[in-house]
Amino acid sequence: MNNKQKPEMPITQTVFTLDDDFSLINAFNDGDQSAFSRLVSRHKEKVRNLIYATLGDARNVEDISQEVFIIVYHKLHTFRFQSRFTTWLYRITINKCKDHLRRVKLRSIFTYLHSEDAEKVTVSSSESFDIKQVVREAVNRLPEKLRYPLILRDFEGCSYEEIADVLETEIGTVKSRIFRAREFLKKDLEPLKNELL
Amino acid sequence: MKITNKILENLSAYLDGELTPEERFETEELLKSSPQIQEEYQKIKSLKDAINNFKPLPPDEYFETRLAPKLKTGYNFLDKYRIPRPAILFAGATVILMILLQSGSDFFEEWFSQGKSGLESFYSKNLTSLLMAADLTNEDLFDFAFNKNLPLDETGNKVLAIGTDETGKEFLEVKYAGAVQPGLKLNDFYRQFNLNQEQQNKVDSILDSYSDRLASVVLVNDKNTIAVNPELWRYHSRLRQDLLAYASSVNREAVVTAFGGESEFNDLMREPEPMPVPVMPASAENYYFITPDSIFFSRAVVDENRIQNDIARIRKRVKSVSEDDRIRLDLSPVFSEQGELTKSGSMRVMINDNSIRVVIPENISPLEKNRDLEKLASKLDSAFKQLKKKNMEFKFDMPPVAGSEFRVNVRTEGRSGRASYSYGYDAPDMVIIKKDSIKKIKPLDSVFISKQFRETHFPDSMSVEKLQKLADSLSKKFGKDSQWFNNQPDLDQFFRDNFADTSRIFKDRLREEMRQEWLLFRKEMNRLREEMRRFREDLNPQKKKQEAEPIEIRYNIET
Numbered sequence: 133m134n135n136k137q138k139p140e141m142p143i144t145q146t147v148f149t150l151d152d153d154f155s156l157i158n159a160f161n162d163g164d165q166s167a168f169s170r171l172v173s174r175h176k177e178k179v180r181n182l183i184y185a186t187l188g189d190a191r192n193v194e195d196i197s198q199e200v201f202i203i204v205y206h207k208l209h210t211f212r213f214q215s216r217f218t219t220w221l222y223r224i225t226i227n228k229c230k231d232h233l234r235r236v237k238l239r240s241i242f243t244y245l246h247s248e249d250a251e252k253v254t255v256s257s258s259e260s261f262d263i264k265q266v267v268r269e270a271v272n273r274l275p276e277k278l279r280y281p282l283i284l285r286d287f288e289g290c291s292y293e294e295i296a297d298v299l300e301t302e303i304g305t306v307k308s309r310i311f312r313a314r315e316f317l318k319k320d321l322e323p324l325k326n327e328l329l
Numbered sequence: 330m331k332i333t334n335k336i337l338e339n340l341s342a343y344l345d346g347e348l349t350p351e352e353r354f355e356t357e358e359l360l361k362s363s364p365q366i367q368e369e370y371q372k373i374k375s376l377k378d379a380i381n382n383f384k385p386l387p388p389d390e391y392f393e394t395r396l397a398p399k400l401k402t403g404y405n406f407l408d409k410y411r412i413p414r415p416a417i418l419f420a421g422a423t424v425i426l427m428i429l430l431q432s433g434s435d436f437f438e439e440w441f442s443q444g445k446s447g448l449e450s451f452y453s454k455n456l457t458s459l460l461m462a463a464d465l466t467n468e469d470l471f472d473f474a475f476n477k478n479l480p481l482d483e484t485g486n487k488v489l490a491i492g493t494d495e496t497g498k499e500f501l502e503v504k505y506a507g508a509v510q511p512g513l514k515l516n517d518f519y520r521q522f523n524l525n526q527e528q529q530n531k532v533d534s535i536l537d538s539y540s541d542r543l544a545s546v547v548l549v550n551d552k553n554t555i556a557v558n559p560e561l562w563r564y565h566s567r568l569r570q571d572l573l574a575y576a577s578s579v580n581r582e583a584v585v586t587a588f589g590g591e592s593e594f595n596d597l598m599r600e601p602e603p604m605p606v607p608v609m610p611a612s613a614e615n616y617y618f619i620t621p622d623s624i625f626f627s628r629a630v631v632d633e634n635r636i637q638n639d640i641a642r643i644r645k646r647v648k649s650v651s652e653d654d655r656i657r658l659d660l661s662p663v664f665s666e667q668g669e670l671t672k673s674g675s676m677r678v679m680i681n682d683n684s685i686r687v688v689i690p691e692n693i694s695p696l697e698k699n700r701d702l703e704k705l706a707s708k709l710d711s712a713f714k715q716l717k718k719k720n721m722e723f724k725f726d727m728p729p730v731a732g733s734e735f736r737v738n739v740r741t742e743g744r745s746g747r748a749s750y751s752y753g754y755d756a757p758d759m760v761i762i763k764k765d766s767i768k769k770i771k772p773l774d775s776v777f778i779s780k781q782f783r784e785t786h787f788p789d790s791m792s793v794e795k796l797q798k799l800a801d802s803l804s805k806k807f808g809k810d811s812q813w814f815n816n817q818p819d820l821d822q823f824f825r826d827n828f829a830d831t832s833r834i835f836k837d838r839l840r841e842e843m844r845q846e847w848l849l850f851r852k853e854m855n856r857l858r859e860e861m862r863r864f865r866e867d868l869n870p871q872k873k874k875q876e877a878e879p880i881e882i883r884y885n886i887e888t
Contacts, residue, residue: 169393177385177386180392184386194389198396201396201400205400263379264379264382268383282380286380286381291347307342307347308338311337314341315337318373318376321376
C-alpha cells in the first residue's frame with residue numbers, strides 16, 4: 133500500500149512570478165528559448181553537485197549534467213506542474229547517475245578496478261588529512277539505496293516527501309533508509325568520531 | 330535505558346524536522362532524560378553537519394555555452410514534435426531522396442541496416458575466433474571440457490564460463506580468473522589413467538579436432554565483445570564424452586575406479602545416446618553478445634571458410650617460428666552477414682565485482698533439451714568431483730636420526746593445482762619424555778609450519794577423509810619405526826625405570842598420543858585452510874564477494 137502523499141499543488145501556488153521555475157517553464161513552452169537558459173542558470177550548480185555527491189568523483193559530472201539538461205530541454209513540455217520542478221529535475225539526475233553507475237559496473241568486468249581507481253579525479257584538498265574528504269569517501273561507500281536519500285536530504289536539503297517523490301518510493305522507506313545510512317556512516321567513521329564531534 | 334532502532338530512527342528524523350508533533354514530543358522527552366540518547370543525537374548531528382559542509386565543485390561559467398549546440402542534436406527523434414517543419418524542407422528532402430534512390434538502393438539498405446542495429450554493428454566489428462585471439466592450447470580446451478572455463482585473453486586474466494544455475498537454466502559468465510576454482514588438468518588426466526605417450530598424442534588429436542570446431546563458436550574483438558554461439562554447450566558435452574570414451578578404451582579399470590565402481594561406470598556409459606562424430610558445425614546462426622555496454626542476442630552468420638583459412642594460415646606460421654616467438658594476428662572480420670531475430674523478452678543478468686552472469690532466456694535458447702544428455706552431464710560432473718578427490722598424493726619423510734627435526738611433508742598434485750606443505754616437528758621434545766609428562770608431547774600448536782606453494786591455490790579437496798588417511802599412514806610409520814625411539818638413551822632409561830614391557834607400553838601410549846595429536850593436527854589444518862582462504866582474498870581484492878544484483882535487460886529485435 134503506497135502511503136506516499138502525492139503533492140497536490142494548491143491553486144494559490146500556481147500564481148507565477150517571473151523568477152520562479154513554473155513561469156520559466158511556461159515561457160519556454162510558449163517559445164521563449166531564453167527562459168530555458170535562465171532555468172539552466174538557476175539549477176546547473178545544484179545538478180552538478182548532486183551528480184558529484186552521488187558518483188563521488190568529478191570525472192563524469194560535466195557529461196552527465198549536460199545530458200540531464202538535454203533531456204530537460206526535450207521533455208519540459210511533458211512537465212505536469214504537480215510537483216516542484218526540482219523534484220522532477222532531481223529524478224532525471226538520479227536516474228542518469230544510476231545509468232552511469234550501471235555502465236561503470238558492467239565495464240568494471242572488463243577492466244581492472246585498480247586502473248580505474250588510479251584515474252579517479254576528485255576535488256583535492258591542500259591538507260594532507262581532510263575530514264570532509266574522508267566523510268565524502270565514506271558516503272561513497274554507502275550502498276546506492278542508502279546513498280541517494282541521504283545525499284538528497286543532507287546535501288540538497290530535500291524533505292522526506294520530495295525524496296520519496298524523486299526516488300519513487302514511500303516516505304517511511306526514505307526515513308528508514310536515511311537512518312540506516314547514518315548508522316552505516318557512524319560505524320564506518322567510528323575511528324574519527326573525535327574529529328567529527 | 331535500552332536504545333532501540335526505533336528511537337534512533339526517530340532521532341534521525343527529528344534532526345531532519347520530519348517527525349509528527351507526537352513523535353517530536355516523545356523524542357524531546359527522551360533527549361531530556363537520557364544522556365546516552367543525547368550522545369547519539371550529537372553523533373548524528375555531527376555527521377549531518379559534515380555532509381552539509383561538503384566542498385562544492387567550482388562553478389562552471391561556460392556550462393550553457395557548451396550545452397547550447399547539443400540541445401539541437403541531442404534528441405532528434407523528439408525534435409519533430411517540437412519544431413514545426415516547413416513544407417519546403419519536406420519537399421527538399423523528397424527531391425534528395427529521389428536522387429539517391431535513382432543512384433542505387435545499396436546505400437539505403439546499408440544506411441537502414443546501420444540505423445536498426447547500430448549497437449550490434451559497432452560491437453560485432455573485427456570479431457575473430459577466441460581460439461586464435463587468446464592463443465588457446467589443448468590444456469585450455471581440456472579445462473573447458475572438464476571445468477567449463479575458457480580463457481578470454483592470452484594472459485588468462487578473464488575467463489568465459491558456462492554452467493547451469495540452481496533453477497536449471499543455462500548461463501554464460503565472464504569472470505576474473507582469480508574467482509575460478511582450479512580444476513582437473515590435462516596432465517592429471519594423463520597420470521590418472523596412466524596414458525603413455527602415444528595415447529597422450531591421441532588425446533591431443535581429439536582436442537585438436539574440437540579446436541577447429543570451436544573456432545567459430547566463441548568470438549572476441551578489440552572492443553571487449555564476446556560473442557558466443559549456443560553450440561558451445563553441445564561441444565562441451567561431446568568433447569568431455571569423447572575424452573572419457575577414449576580413456577576407458579585404453580584403461581578401463583582406472584576409469585571405472587575413478588567413477589566409483591563397475592556398476593556406476595556401466596550405468597554412465599550406457600546412458601548417453603550415441604554421439605555423432607564429428608560434431609555438427611555451428612549451424613545455429615545466433616550469438617549471445619556480451620559487450621561493455623550491453624548484452625544482446627543477435628543473428629550473425631559466420632564466414633566459416635574465412636576462419637578455417639585463418640587457422641590454416643596461423644598453423645603454417647606457427648610451424649615456421651620458434652616457440653618463444655609471438656605471432657601477431659592479422660585477421661579480418663568473420664561475419665559475412667548479419668540479420669535479426671523476431672524474439673523479444675528480457676534477460677536476467679547478475680553482476681558482481683568478479684563476474685557478469687547472463688542467464689539464457691528459454692525462448693531464445695536454441696539448445697535442444699536432451700534429458701539423457703543432461704542426466705549424463707550431471708553424472709559426469711559428480712564423477713569428476715570424485716576423480717578430483719582421488720588425485721592426491723601424500724609423502725611422509727620420517728626422521729633419519731634422533732634429536733633432529735622431524736618433518737612431515739605433504740604434497741598434493743591434484744585437480745586443485747599443486748601444493749607442497751612441510752610440517753616441522755621438534756624431535757628433541759619426543760626424546761625427553763618423563764613419566765608424568767608423557768601426555769605432554771609437544772602438540773601441533775608448537776609445530777612450526779612452512780608452506781611452499783608452487784601455485785597459490787590451497788587444495789580445497791583436502792577432505793577430512795584424506796587427512797584421516799594421512800594420520801593413519803603417520804601412525805603406521807611410527808609403529809614400524811619405533812625402533813628409532815628405543816635407540817634413544819633418554820627413552821631407554823625412561824622405559825627401564827618405569828615399565829617392564831617398554832616396547833608394548835611405548836607403542837600403546839604413543840599411538841594414543843598420536844591420536845590426540847591427529848585431532849589437533851586436523852584442527853590446525855582447518856585453521857590453516859581458513860587462513861589461506863583469507864590470504865587468497867587479500868591477494869585478490871576483487872574476489873571479495875558481493876551480492877550480485879540482478880538486472881533485467883530488455884531485448885527486442887524486430888524483423
